[in-house]
Amino acid sequence: MSAQPLLTVKDLRKHFPIRGGLFGRPVGSVKAVDGVSFSIERGETLGLVGESGCGKSTTGMMVLRLLEASGGEIWFDGQDVTKYNKRELRQFRRHAQIIFQDPYASLNPRMAVGDIIAEPMMLHNLAKGAERTKRVAELMQMVGLNKYYADRYPHEFSGGQRQRIGIARALAVQPKLIVCDEPVSALDVSIQSQILNLLVELQEQMGLTYLFIAHGLNVVKHISDRIGVMYLGKMVEMADGDELITNPLHPYTKTLLSAIPIPKPGAVKNRIILQGDVPSPANPPSGCRFHTRCPQCQEVCKVEEPEFRKIGSRFIACHLVE
Ligand code: SF4
Numbered sequence: 001m002s003a004q005p006l007l008t009v010k011d012l013r014k015h016f017p018i019r020g021g022l023f024g025r026p027v028g029s030v031k032a033v034d035g036v037s038f039s040i041e042r043g044e045t046l047g048l049v050g051e052s053g054c055g056k057s058t059t060g061m062m063v064l065r066l067l068e069a070s071g072g073e074i075w076f077d078g079q080d081v082t083k084y085n086k087r088e089l090r091q092f093r094r095h096a097q098i099i100f101q102d103p104y105a106s107l108n109p110r111m112a113v114g115d116i117i118a119e120p121m122m123l124h125n126l127a128k129g130a131e132r133t134k135r136v137a138e139l140m141q142m143v144g145l146n147k148y149y150a151d152r153y154p155h156e157f158s159g160g161q162r163q164r165i166g167i168a169r170a171l172a173v174q175p176k177l178i179v180c181d182e183p184v185s186a187l188d189v190s191i192q193s194q195i196l197n198l199l200v201e202l203q204e205q206m207g208l209t210y211l212f213i214a215h216g217l218n219v220v221k222h223i224s225d226r227i228g229v230m231y232l233g234k235m236v237e238m239a240d241g242d243e244l245i246t247n248p249l250h251p252y253t254k255t256l257l258s259a260i261p262i263p264k265p266g267a268v269k270n271r272i273i274l275q276g277d278v279p280s281p282a283n284p285p286s287g288c289r290f291h292t293r294c295p296q297c298q299e300v301c302k303v304e305e306p307e308f309r310k311i312g313s314r315f316i317a318c319h320l321v322e
Contacts, residue, residue: 004078005039006177006209007063012036012072014058018282030282032058034233035072037308042176045203045210047220047241049256050230051278056213059230060179063211064096065089076177094124097170101182103162107154113140113165114150120172139168142205143198160191167198171206180212184219196222217253218260221245229253232289233281239314249314249321251294288319296320 013034020027033055040046048056061067063074065081074081076096084092097120100106107116117136121127127135137147143164154162163183170178180199184192200223202208214220220227221241228238229252237250248254258272274293279285285292291301300319308317 006042006044006077007211008039008073008075009059009063010037010073010075012059012062012074013070014055014062014067015070028282030280031233031284032281033062033069034281034284036230036233036235037072038228038235038238040177040209040211042209043203043207044225045212045223047224047227048211048213048230049215049217049220049227052215053232053278053281054230055233055281056215056230057181060098060181060211060213063177064098064179065092066098090124094120094173095175096177096179097173097175098179098181099163099166099170099183101185103159103166103186104154106166107162107169109154112151112153113145113157116154116165117150117168117172120169124173126173135172136168139171142171142202143168158191159187160194163187163191163195164198167195167202171202174206175208177209177211180210182214183212185214192219193222199223216259217245217256221260229256232279232284234289234317235308235315236290236318237314237316239316243314249311250316250318251296251320252290288317 014032015029016032017026018028018030019025036059038046048059050056058067062069069082076092081092114136117139118132121132121135136150140147140150145161145164145168154165157165184195187195199210203210212220212223224241226238227241227244229236229250231252237244237253244253245257248257255272255274258270272295276293279292287303288301288306291297294301298319304319306317306319308315311321
């Protein structure tokens with residue numbers, strides 16, 4: 001591995017303005033992502049988890065500059081992505097791709113699968129004519145699809161097969177980084193593991209780096225080297241995947257972990273049920289953002305925001321963890 005991480009994100013923020021009044025002036029903001037920092041080494045998978053609305057997908061979109069950040073830095077291969085001009089951004093798009101959650105909505109229903117996979121190569125001028133057709137066949141085989149299906153349309157495939165098409169399209173430009181935005185959430189459990197295994201195999205073959213976004217730890221634990229847990233726009237804990245799963249320290253991580261069913265008949269699990277709803281990111285709680293639902297909340301938590309700091313080999317934001 002190179003000494004320099006492939007991706008480094010520093011204090012990333014996305015605040016959506018709330019407009020009101022007669023003239024639609026900004027009257028506040030939704031802090032969807034509010035100061036998130038992490039890095040990903042080459043060939044590594046960082047899992048990003050949290051409930052819906054915690055800002056994980058917004059983070060993924062900002063990393064790829066599909067959504068402009070309100071603040072912070074994004075360094076890719078030693079360069080600040082937020083400073084890229086149009087030409088540089090185009091090149092960057094070749095190196096950083098995305099796999100979407102809904103494989104059907106992300107594929108053009110009027111295009112044959114071969115054309116869908118070939119399109120990024122065309123856009124980036126990577127292969128032409130017979131060479132492009134050959135490459136499409138290779139990519140289809142690589143993701144476990146029959147190359148003779150290249151003339152078929154997305155609706156002729158199952159959900160799992162459509163996600164394989166999405167993966168082949170992302171691989172077509174030989175990217176370094178892939179943001180996997182809940183790539184298995186819409187699939188049956190039996191198909192989920194096939195797609196996860198495929199992503200692991202492709203990573204080994206091609207040295208890919210993944211930012212893998214999911215709402216549950218049960219999915220990310222299978223694929224991630226490290227895991228970051230987000231709550232209401234903030235990172236609350238980040239650690240080696242095995243360490244986080246076997247010894248979660250942040251009360252919110254413990255809650256997420258308690259939601260994973262034990263695959264054993266008769267096994268009983270002490271599930272932690274959180275009280276109340278997720279607060280609005282337009283008006284996040286004072287102090288620790290998790291304090292309104294935390295079973296271990298103390299007085300200090302209500303007034304003082306815990307710093308996201310390194311403790312041992314992990315990063316964590318909680319007053320109770322020393
Ligand atoms: Fe809970 Fe306090 Fe830790 Fe926040 S800082 S997670 S409220 S114990």
